[in-house]
Amino acid sequence: MDELGNKPDFWMRLDNAAKIYPAVKDRELTAVFRVSVELKTPIQIKPFLDAVHDLEERFPYYKVKLKAGFFWYYLEPHDLPIAVEPDKETPCRSFEREELMFRVLARERTISVEFSHILTDGTGALEFLKTLLLGYLGKRGVIVPAGLLSLKPDEPPSKEEYEDAYNRYFKKIDAPPPKITRAFHVPFRLKPTPRFEVLTAIIPIADVIQQAKLHKVSLTEYLTAVYLYALQGLYDQLSKLRKGTSGKMLRIEIPVNLRRIFPTRTMRNFSLYVMPGIDLRLGHYSFEEIIKIVYHQMQLETDPKLIGKMISRNVSGEKNPFIRRVPLLLKSLILSRLYTQGTGQYSGVVTNLGRIDLDTEVNSHIQRFSFIPPPPNKILKINCGAVGFDGKLVVTFGNITQSKELERQFFTFLTSQGIPVKIINHS
Amino acid sequence: MRCNNCGVELEDDMQICPLCKTPVSDALTVPASSMPGADIHSLLTPERMTHPQKKFTWEIVSLILLCSAITTLLVNFIINKSITWSEYPVEICCIIFCYISLFAFSDQSRFVKMMLGLILSSFCIVILDAITTGIQWSIVFGIPLLVISNVVTGGLIFAYRKARYKGINLIAYTFLGAALLCLFIEGLLSVYQHHVLRFNWSIIVAACVLPVVIVLLFVHFRLKRGRSLEKTFHV
Numbered sequence: 001m002d003e004l005g006n007k008p009d010f011w012m013r014l015d016n017a018a019k020i021y022p023a024v025k026d027r028e029l030t031a032v033f034r035v036s037v038e039l040k041t042p043i044q045i046k047p048f049l050d051a052v053h054d055l056e057e058r059f060p061y062y063k064v065k066l067k068a069g070f071f072w073y074y075l076e077p078h079d080l081p082i083a084v085e086p087d088k089e090t091p092c093r094s095f096e097r098e099e100l101m102f103r104v105l106a107r108e109r110t111i112s113v114e115f116s117h118i119l120t121d122g123t124g125a126l127e128f129l130k131t132l133l134l135g136y137l138g139k140r141g142v143i144v145p146a147g148l149l150s151l152k153p154d155e156p157p158s159k160e161e162y163e164d165a166y167n168r169y170f171k172k173i174d175a176p177p178p179k180i181t182r183a184f185h186v187p188f189r190l191k192p193t194p195r196f197e198v199l200t201a202i203i204p205i206a207d208v209i210q211q212a213k214l215h216k217v218s219l220t221e222y223l224t225a226v227y228l229y230a231l232q233g234l235y236d237q238l239s240k241l242r243k244g245t246s247g248k249m250l251r252i253e254i255p256v257n258l259r260r261i262f263p264t265r266t267m268r269n270f271s272l273y274v275m276p277g278i279d280l281r282l283g284h285y286s287f288e289e290i291i292k293i294v295y296h297q298m299q300l301e302t303d304p305k306l307i308g309k310m311i312s313r314n315v316s317g318e319k320n321p322f323i324r325r326v327p328l329l330l331k332s333l334i335l336s337r338l339y340t341q342g343t344g345q346y347s348g349v350v351t352n353l354g355r356i357d358l359d360t361e362v363n364s365h366i367q368r369f370s371f372i373p374p375p376p377n378k379i380l381k382i383n384c385g386a387v388g389f390d391g392k393l394v395v396t397f398g399n400i401t402q403s404k405e406l407e408r409q410f411f412t413f414l415t416s417q418g419i420p421v422k423i424i425n426h427s
Numbered sequence: 428m429r430c431n432n433c434g435v436e437l438e439d440d441m442q443i444c445p446l447c448k449t450p451v452s453d454a455l456t457v458p459a460s461s462m463p464g465a466d467i468h469s470l471l472t473p474e475r476m477t478h479p480q481k482k483f484t485w486e487i488v489s490l491i492l493l494c495s496a497i498t499t500l501l502v503n504f505i506i507n508k509s510i511t512w513s514e515y516p517v518e519i520c521c522i523i524f525c526y527i528s529l530f531a532f533s534d535q536s537r538f539v540k541m542m543l544g545l546i547l548s549s550f551c552i553v554i555l556d557a558i559t560t561g562i563q564w565s566i567v568f569g570i571p572l573l574v575i576s577n578v579v580t581g582g583l584i585f586a587y588r589k590a591r592y593k594g595i596n597l598i599a600y601t602f603l604g605a606a607l608l609c610l611f612i613e614g615l616l617s618v619y620q621h622h623v624l625r626f627n628w629s630i631i632v633a634a635c636v637l638p639v640v641i642v643l644l645f646v647h648f649r650l651k652r653g654r655s656l657e658k659t660f661h662v
Contacts, residue, residue, distance in 0.1 A: 042429060042434060045435045045438065045441070045446065074661065076658070
């Protein structure tokens, strides 16, 4: 505070990954994703609201609103209480201009948080949800081990939590983007608006891991291979004419949490992606072939040096003296064009938030976690998210088309491998 | 105790679910906005006057208008021994009365109220014109001026409501509205009197007001909460 009692003029630049979203987001393509936790007992509203209240000052980098500057968008503090809403509407709705860009939702036994990708990625949202969940359980008398909370509600946020870690790990190298051919995209017709629909399935983790181990791959690699196999099935169903006009490359974008490679405590976006894929011009692939390709491509592309190169490539765009001085309006047009081009390069997205394990006592109060990826755009049309907890893997497909054929092929393959799949009603 | 709508468990003393605002008992009709934890929209909507407050304000303003009209008429009559010029200020009082009555008692939207006010005011000036000189200026000058005044006022009300921070920016908007009104008045007058669109004094008024408006807006946006221009213009 200054002598006039004014708050310091705090503002933040958008991080490198967030910069594209203001240019492309709209009512359908919201760039909002959801992380939920279902408890074993109904939510008690008083301790729940108290737990939310305790976080009001803890995440100042989320209590911001998007403002348009002359050259770039930026984030400015927005002094509204955290929005707590009943979970009754379509998931991943867009945020109004005067709202915060995240919300907390509750319904029966489920607590959810929805974040705009402008603020953070899945890891940031999951940390927020964990802090809220542990605060709530603590207020309900559950003994929460002190070491379990990486972010304590009563501690001020550290500077590192605010940081744009892409900038921190940026090294200036000359790495022009490679030319990537157009990928295959599911041929289904779009639903009328509101388009976004979610299909969630619960799968025993042990069964998936057993299958993954048989092929000596990780769970993410296994799911990616199944996704590619299902996409290949869709391609095979196409007429000759459609096959001729559609892309022949099947690529899956897999977000990688960069915090595991480049240490940082940032709570903002810090993820990139790798894109394993197969080339259908070379013929039909067996599942074993696909899984082998996915494994080797993943091993290669997650190399820290290659990831570092990707960071440098992305950040150098934002640091280009010419691009920096292009007015925002023009820049937004360029960015939305780049986004469309970028999406054209892959056929699907598989986001795996990983396996969540809190503490035996805390775990005993939780039924499951789930993750709903942001609504896919009109090119991609379908995407997939997964999160594991306590022996259960929750796989969620976001879909804006009139068809569930991809999901059917995906889950049918799993069941054919002896993995039981239980579809649950999202609402 | 559980909320039937969103399924969360409520405290025993809660009569309304703080999440979805559903009353626990059907008999309960407490407005949602009066509950703690009222939703975001209630925080963003400015407070409105209650009906008794509106009525009280209307009474006060009406009384002031009545006194002004009577005083003007009396002064005119005492000085000139007849009513010569005072019908115009009285007419203005009537027009103001029409508007405040509509805004105090009508439940229509603000736009509809403005339109009704415009119709009533137009009727008033046509009557006055007919009584004094026969229908002459009211159609070609009076009603267009009323329309333009309504548009400018409507624009100002919109700008006031939309302004996130209400400070000297509102003064700047008012100056800007006044300058626009001056331009329109002179334009209308010149067309009415000389049948050509000509601007003289209103241009000078606008030219004088514009730098003041720029300074006021700059001070408001530049110095508001001590903010720097860096964030707006960072590259």
